[in-house]
Amino acid sequence: MSVQSVNNTLSKHLLKIKGFSEIKVEKVKEAAKKCLPSGACGFITGAETLILRKQCFRLSTGSKQWDAILNGGFESKSISEVYGEYRCGKTQLAHTLSVIAQLPREHGGGGGKVAWVDTEGTFRPERIVQIAERFGLDPEVANENIIQSRAANSEQQSTLIYDLSEQLATGEFRLLVIDSLMALFRIDFIGRGELADRQQKLGLFLDKLHKISEEFNVVVFYTNQVQSDPGASALFAGADGRKPVGGHVVAHASTTRVLLRKGRGGERVAKVQDSPDCPEAEATYIITTGGINDPDKA
Template sequence: MSDTSITTQDIVQIDELQNFGINAADISKLKVAGIYSVNTVLSTTRRNMNKIKGLSEVKVDKIKEAASKIISIGFIPATVQASKREKVIAISTGSKSLDNILGGGIMTMSITEVFGEFRCGKTQMAHTLCVAAQLPKEQGGAEGKVAYIDTEGTFRPERIKQIAVRFDLDPDVTLDNIMYARALNSEHQTELTDQLGNELVHGDYKLIVVDSIMANFRVDYCGRGELNERQQKLNQYLSKLCRISEEFNIAVFMTNQVQSDPGASALFAASAKPVGGHVLAHASATRILLRKGRGEERVAKLQDSPDMPERDCTYIISEKGICDPDD
């Protein structure tokens, strides 16, 4: 295989290491640890690989050396990075006005976070995206499957079926294309994400939903005494999601809870701010604040984006999922 760059999004399965002197037993150990591609080998630190049972420092060095022979990493011309960005796919939220302020929809190769109080449409948006991601690209989809990690037990298959009818998709086929898991705690949530590697390496998946990102971490780590440990674990988990999104050209969509913030601006969401602190704020490329509007309307405010200005729009939640008020 000719040298390429890890930034070209060419995913090389880990079995390719056998052609460079790595035995099948060591490759199996990597897979057990959630490492299914050569790209992931390169992005995993030696320190973490040394923690894998059965891999010595000598073996880790040998594996790293073999991986670097398959994929070259380092500085590249900005034109190569521009070519990579051309592969980004925008997945429709179901609302044209919301897609517009996002620059087309929820983007692959990055993490998008929505936060807000209860009944503002976070989970409904997640359900709508699960269906929209399966649509053809010319209809605002990504022509891919979805992985859904549910931390609060709010996933509803019957809701997916309703939204699928709106987009003229077969409800049962739509459900078959969603891989669902109920995360019992923060450790299980991390393990589930590691397990995704075996599925993602084939390129069939285009969306990962985590609903919600902080629920388990808030329960498992209580009080100020455990805050530092919680943030460290959260940072490691978010780093994993970020790597997955870039490596496999996948959109990561997270919902988040809010907490009281009496000192916030009185103009917009005066009493609520997203949980997770700066760790979560820095990990999310795009942050959207959702709130209740007048009547059935909801308001989405784009608070942070690498390429779009701060703007807001209105949408509604109907049997068809997230949509515009005039739909």
């Protein structure tokens, strides 16, 4: 656990550690606060915030059109969500990002490694090989720079994220992928009777993702499923009446939210639904052997 993690952890959770009394917890929290940079535990000016935000980087999607509506790509120190029906390119985007994250920043990458939490058995090293060849990377090295683990249930999914912090602390990682966020939560918690419990555990999971993104300066990217809801608000549902799974807990947690849908022919459409610095806009893309690409690159 890093100094910042200690500072961000609730005192009641630290009290659960064997040998920790209220007095000891108070001293540990005070020591952690002193070790953090000035302003990390209090108010700072907008000018100082601007300087801190220069540490963030943008991870290219592989499509110039898509990058344009995201101001360059998915941002670090934040959570990015893409949702849509099957075969719209969610997992293909995750594979593409996993290769681009290894490119130098001047080429739209992050210059680091990738961690992938697989909840649906969708990770394919063969796709990494194909996409790496497109970007001129050694396919074997590209796969070596990706660590992945298959989660069997939502509890294991959460445990993997907590265990991952030690490796992220090395500073070598630039992307964390969860594909997909809600698949296991939907299976493990069934019916309205378990909805409150599901949302509580989901909220804790998303809170951990937020802390990881900010503390380790990584792009946290997850895919999400959709469900039919003909009466849903246009804010959360597409024209076909589909809305992302997870309710308001997921909606509020995602910093940038993008809807993916099928277009004409083999084209797909990405639409920014919610973002603090990107207006609502659409981009057209295709899926090629080399991953996500622009239509004119077919």
